[in-house]
Amino acid sequence: MNTKTKVINKLNRFWKLLGPGLITGASDDDPSGIATYSQAGAAYGLSTLWTGLLAFPLMAAIQQMCAKIGLVTSLGLTGALKKNYPRPVLYLMLLFSFPAIVMNIGADIAGMGAVGNLLFPSIDATFFSVFFTVALLVLIIYLPYLKIAATLKYLCVVLLVYLVVPFLYHQDWGLILKNTFVPNLEFNKEFIGILVGILGTTISPYLFFWQATMEVEEMKHKKNHLVVDKKIIHDMRQDVDFGMTFSGLVMYFIILTTGTVLYNGGIYQIDTVEQAAIALRPLAGDLAYLLFAIGIIGTGLLAIPVLSGSLSYIITETFGWEQGLDKKFHEAKAFYAVIAVSLVLGLSLNYVGISPVKALIYTAILYGLTAPVLIAIILHICNNKDVMGQFTNSKRSNVLGFSALILMTAAAVALLYLQFVA
Numbered sequence: 001m002n003t004k005t006k007v008i009n010k011l012n013r014f015w016k017l018l019g020p021g022l023i024t025g026a027s028d029d030d031p032s033g034i035a036t037y038s039q040a041g042a043a044y045g046l047s048t049l050w051t052g053l054l055a056f057p058l059m060a061a062i063q064q065m066c067a068k069i070g071l072v073t074s075l076g077l078t079g080a081l082k083k084n085y086p087r088p089v090l091y092l093m094l095l096f097s098f099p100a101i102v103m104n105i106g107a108d109i110a111g112m113g114a115v116g117n118l119l120f121p122s123i124d125a126t127f128f129s130v131f132f133t134v135a136l137l138v139l140i141i142y143l144p145y146l147k148i149a150a151t152l153k154y155l156c157v158v159l160l161v162y163l164v165v166p167f168l169y170h171q172d173w174g175l176i177l178k179n180t181f182v183p184n185l186e187f188n189k190e191f192i193g194i195l196v197g198i199l200g201t202t203i204s205p206y207l208f209f210w211q212a213t214m215e216v217e218e219m220k221h222k223k224n225h226l227v228v229d230k231k232i233i234h235d236m237r238q239d240v241d242f243g244m245t246f247s248g249l250v251m252y253f254i255i256l257t258t259g260t261v262l263y264n265g266g267i268y269q270i271d272t273v274e275q276a277a278i279a280l281r282p283l284a285g286d287l288a289y290l291l292f293a294i295g296i297i298g299t300g301l302l303a304i305p306v307l308s309g310s311l312s313y314i315i316t317e318t319f320g321w322e323q324g325l326d327k328k329f330h331e332a333k334a335f336y337a338v339i340a341v342s343l344v345l346g347l348s349l350n351y352v353g354i355s356p357v358k359a360l361i362y363t364a365i366l367y368g369l370t371a372p373v374l375i376a377i378i379l380h381i382c383n384n385k386d387v388m389g390q391f392t393n394s395k396r397s398n399v400l401g402f403s404a405l406i407l408m409t410a411a412a413v414a415l416l417y418l419q420f421v422a
Helices: 005-015 018-027 031-044 051-074 077-084 085-118 124-143 143-168 173-181 189-202 206-221 230-264 272-280 280-284 286-319 333-351 354-384 386-391 395-418
Strands: none
Touching: 005 051, 018 143, 031 085, 031 189, 031 230, 031 272, 051 077, 051 143, 051 173, 051 189, 051 206, 051 230, 051 280, 051 354, 051 386, 077 085, 077 206, 077 286, 077 354, 077 386, 085 206, 085 286, 085 333, 085 354, 124 143, 124 286, 143 230, 143 286, 189 230, 189 354, 189 395, 206 286, 272 286, 286 333, 354 386, 354 395
C-alpha cells in the first residue's frame, strides 16, 4: 500500500469517526452566531478576536460532558435529569430553554429568507422563509436518521467559505495577532452585551441537549459497540474537539472579516442580516459578498434541524413520549409534531416586527443568561458517581467546566448590572 493510499484511508477513517461533535460544532455557527460575530466585528473591530481562544477549551469541555452523559446513561440530557433529579429542576430547564430556542429558529428562518431575497431580488423574502420552513420540515420527517446525519455532515463544508473571505481583503496581520492574544475589555453596557452574546451563541444551551441525544442515536446504529469503554470515550473526544475547533475557527474568521472590512469601512452597526453581506460588496468585492450570503443559508439549513430537534427531544423526554429521528412519523407523532410546531412558531416571529439581527442577538444574549444554570446542572451530573459510575469528570474537565460557569455567570451578572442598576 503506497503512502497516498494510506493517507486517503486514514482520512476516510477519520471522516467516519466524525459525527455528533462535528455537526454540533458546525451548527453552533448558525445565522444567530454569524449575526452576533458580525455585529461584534463591525462595532468593535478586532477587539473581540481574543474570545475565540478563550471560548474553545470551555465549549469543548462542556460538549464532551454532554456527550459522555449520553453515552454512559443511554439517555439525553433531559432523560438523565428526569431520572436522577427532582422534577422542579427539569421544569426549570425547560422554562429556560423553550423561548430561546424558538426565537433562535425564527431568527434563523428570517435571516435565510432575507439573504434568499438578496441573491434573488425578484422573489420576496417571505417566500424564501416559508419555502425553507416547509422544505426542512419535509426532510426532517421523511429522511431517516442516518441520512439526516450524513446530510448535516456534508453541510458543514459550507462553513469553510468563511475561512476564505478574509484572504480576499488586505489584512494587518500584526494587529490581528495582538488582538488575538491580548484581551481588550470595555466596561459598558454595549460591549458587555456583545461579550455575553458571543459567549451565549458559542456555548449555546440547545447544543448541550443535541450533543447528548445524538450520542445516544449514534450508539443505536453501532452494532459492534453496545458497552461504553475507553475507546468510545476517546473517539467521542476526538469528534467533539474537531467539531469545536471547526466552530471556533469560523467564529474567529467572521469577526476578523467584519472587524477589518466593515469596521475600517466606517460601518459600525448591522441592523439586518442582509446588511452584513451587502456591506462587504463594495469594500471586499462580489466574491466575498456571495460567499458570506451563501454561508448564511447553508448554516441555517444545518442549524434549524438541530434547534428544532433539540427542542423536541427536550419536550418528549420530559413527558415520556416516543421520540427519535430514527423513528418514522407514525411511530413518534408527538416528536415530529413538536418539531413542526417549533418551525411554525419560529416562522410566525417574522411577523411581529422584530428585525432579524436584533432577534438573533437577543437570542444569543438570552442563551448567555441561561447557560450558567444548565452548566451547573451538567457539572453536577458529571460528578455524580451514582449516574456516571467510573466516567465521572477528571480534574481537567472540572477546571474547564467551572471556569465556563464562572465566566458565563460573571458576564451575565455584569450585563444585568449595567442594564438595570448602573
